Amino acid sequence: xxxxxxxxxxxxxxxxxxxxxxxxxxxxxxxxxxxxxxxxxxxxxxxxxxxxxxxxxxxxxxxxxxxxxxxxxxxxxxxxxxxxxxxxxxxxxxxxxxxxxxxxxxxxxxxxxxxxxxxxxxxxxxxxxx
Amino acid sequence: xxxxxxxxxxxxxxxxxxxxxxxxxxxxxxxxxxxxxxxxxxxxxxxxxxxxxxxxxxxxxxxxxxxxxxxxxxxxxxxxxxxxxxxxxxxxxxxxxxxxxxxxxxxxxxxxxxxxxxxxxxxxxxxxxxxxxxxxxxxxxxxxxxxxxxxxxxxxxxxxxxxxxxxxxxxxxxxxxxxxxxxxxxxxxxxxxxxxxxxxxxxxxxxxxx
Numbered sequence: 511x512x513x514x515x516x517x518x519x520x521x522x523x524x525x526x527x528x529x530x531x532x533x534x535x536x537x538x539x540x541x542x543x544x545x546x547x548x549x550x551x552x553x554x555x556x557x558x559x560x561x562x563x564x565x566x567x568x569x570x571x572x573x574x575x576x577x578x579x580x581x582x583x584x585x586x587x588x589x590x591x592x593x594x595x596x597x598x599x600x601x602x603x604x605x606x607x608x609x610x611x612x613x614x615x616x617x618x619x620x621x622x623x624x625x626x627x628x629x630x631x632x633x634x635x636x637x638x639x640x
Numbered sequence: 641x642x643x644x645x646x647x648x649x650x651x652x653x654x655x656x657x658x659x660x661x662x663x664x665x666x667x668x669x670x671x672x673x674x675x676x677x678x679x680x681x682x683x684x685x686x687x688x689x690x691x692x693x694x695x696x697x698x699x700x701x702x703x704x705x706x707x708x709x710x711x712x713x714x715x716x717x718x719x720x721x722x723x724x725x726x727x728x729x730x731x732x733x734x735x736x737x738x739x740x741x742x743x744x745x746x747x748x749x750x751x752x753x754x755x756x757x758x759x760x761x762x763x764x765x766x767x768x769x770x771x772x773x774x775x776x777x778x779x780x781x782x783x784x785x786x787x788x789x790x791x792x793x794x795x796x797x798x799x800x801x802x803x804x805x806x807x808x809x810x811x812x813x814x815x816x817x818x819x820x821x822x823x824x825x826x827x828x829x830x831x832x833x834x835x836x837x838x839x840x841x842x843x844x845x846x847x848x849x850x
Contacts, residue, residue: 573752600754602729608762
């Protein structure tokens, strides 16, 4: 399934190397996770946000995830759980957030890695497993 | 015989250290009065307050814990760690904070912290032994937040007590809250003025199985 760069809105195909190395257009490592049936919505998503707003969103997301996370590693946001409509505007899908088995954020490392944020929060301290 | 068993139990718990402290969580939508209730409990039994309260939603944006709260009623004693959590919401918009006079930058920061607070509150749910859901008795109880919280507590088999707060206000409607959640005990209180707080403490004992 595709991913969309939070900063510049570029869509990257499934298993694209950009998700690991950074966006091919702007180098950012923060992506929205896009379901196939949600592609049309994704294309509009960052349309009217300014560069400054996108930078702010990126900063806010890292703040929400926590300081312990390595910013050099790619982060993929799953829109099923949290939507960020702009800086300071959040929509939370509580049903998804409460479901422990539903991953909130996918974090990719070496191409085969997935983290549930809720679980991740608990495990901060013993660091993210390699 | 029962008394003998009890004294054995007490003896061994003293010998081998106490079992894990019961965690009592306060959950609910923003501005229901969770922190006001936490403050009332702490003031009554510890002589000090727990956190700051305000009329602006999402005042509590971090999980706060007060350890070793001991309440007494009719010769019984109940001891727990009180966990006050940020309000759970489905939508957090900085413009709502600006409407009540906050500057844009501060409002956006508050929105971000409130979002993190919701995630943290949900994360903590698994650690709770019992939960008091604090609802605003002047508001419609049939909200997604209320139903999701209570449904999830039920699914996790965590004992629940529902508190309908702000019954001192004319607009409050205890019956509506009771009708919304008929399978739970609902206690109407005013955490701010201490109204019916004794009944709340009694219900806590019942909830903890004492």
